[in-house]
Amino acid sequence: MQAQSLPTPRDLDRLSALLHQQGQWLRGRQPGRAMADRSAMARCFDTAAEQASQALRAALTAWWPDIPFARTESDPRRPPGSRHGIFWLCDPIDGAVQYLCGLPMWTCALTLVVDGAPRVAIIADPTGGHLYRAFAGHGAECGGERLTCGTGRDPSLATLGTSFPNHPKRPQTDTDRFLSHLGRVIPHVFAQRWIGSATLSLALVARGVLDGYWEVGGDESDWLPGSLIAREAGALVTPLTAGTGILAADPALHAQLAHTLRGSEPENPRSA
Incomplete structure (x- = not known):
């Protein structure tokens, strides 16, 4: 795989739009309250997560057909079907309990993994209205503002x-x-x-x-x-x-x- 076939910092905007879209779709499907039936919870989660994953996979495969796609169940050190150690890792719903109980504080996340390390990361927080993104070596941002962690806190x-x-x-x-x-x-x-x-x-x-x-x-x-x-x-x-x-x-x-x-x-x- 040649370097020009990989995403660059200029691709963050379209990737962010994709994650935002799927995050909002998931929010529209989120239950309004906790379910009492475990099997219903499993069906709700599996259906929503799988449909969001399929939409992400379709877009990413169209843009970068040589980069494999995996869900978070995969070992990030063993990319599926890739000789190059490069693949997309998707977590359509991180915070399953919150999602299934109608609570906030869940995310839809996408990572480009290169040789076991994250190169690109985008996190949509649909209920909080924030989208976080970073490209390795280029800083992190949210809502167009550069992120800086707290410093000097006792x-x-x-x-x-x-x-x-x-x-x-x-x-x-x-x-x-x-x-x-x-x-x-x-x-x-x-x-x-x-x-x-x-x-x-x-x-x-x-x-x-x-x-x-x-x-x-x-x-x-x-x-x-x-x-x-x-x-x-x-x-x-x-x-x-x-x-x-x-x-x-x-x-x-x-x-x-x-x-x-x-x-x-x-x-x-x-x-x-």
């Missing part, structure tokens, strides 16, 4: 986001680790909040609405779009501990949060 004044392992299939060890980290950090920060969507939480770090975000586990594909946008806004994004989880904040606050969350002296962090 931990005692910091508001953090997290996601807790509430899916029944998540191992008990993830829950135990989450509770351990939560117990360490709460006494040292102004507020700890759960936004719901990891993608949106990381975008809010980029916007300076949240001062930091942390999560246990290994949901790398969930973190790819938001991590690029946060990093391009100046945040340091690393594993939370020993190559797992994620921690994002401005560099100074990151070091202090790492010390608190890990329960040890801050490591020399490697970028996630």
Whole structure:
């Protein structure tokens, strides 16, 4: 695959319009209240997510026919059907519980992955009315304004986001680790909040609405779009501990949060 067949920063406008359109379509299909039937919830989610994915796939394939397309269930380090390590990764609804319960704080996200790293990321927040986007090396923006993460925040004044392992299939060890980290950090920060969507939480770090975000586990594909946008806004994004989880904040606050969350002296962090 030649370099000229890849998207460039000038393609962000049409990609943003595509994500906005699908986000609004999904919002129009969102239930107005929580459902009592699990099978109905599954049908609602699967139908909406699949139709949005098909629309995204059709447009992207028409524009860049050589780039494969995958949903977030794929391993970002093993692109499907590509010898070049380049593919689109789509998460049509990140924040499924919120979506199915008629709540805000869910997103529609698209990432161009190149050799396991995000090159382009676009996140539509349909209920909040925001669209975040970034091209690696060119900064991040929202609504035409360049994003810059918060700086110099004292931990005692910091508001953090997290996601807790509430899916029944998540191992008990993830829950135990989450509770351990939560117990360490709460006494040292102004507020700890759960936004719901990891993608949106990381975008809010980029916007300076949240001062930091942390999560246990290994949901790398969930973190790819938001991590690029946060990093391009100046945040340091690393594993939370020993190559797992994620921690994002401005560099100074990151070091202090790492010390608190890990329960040890801050490591020399490697970028996630």
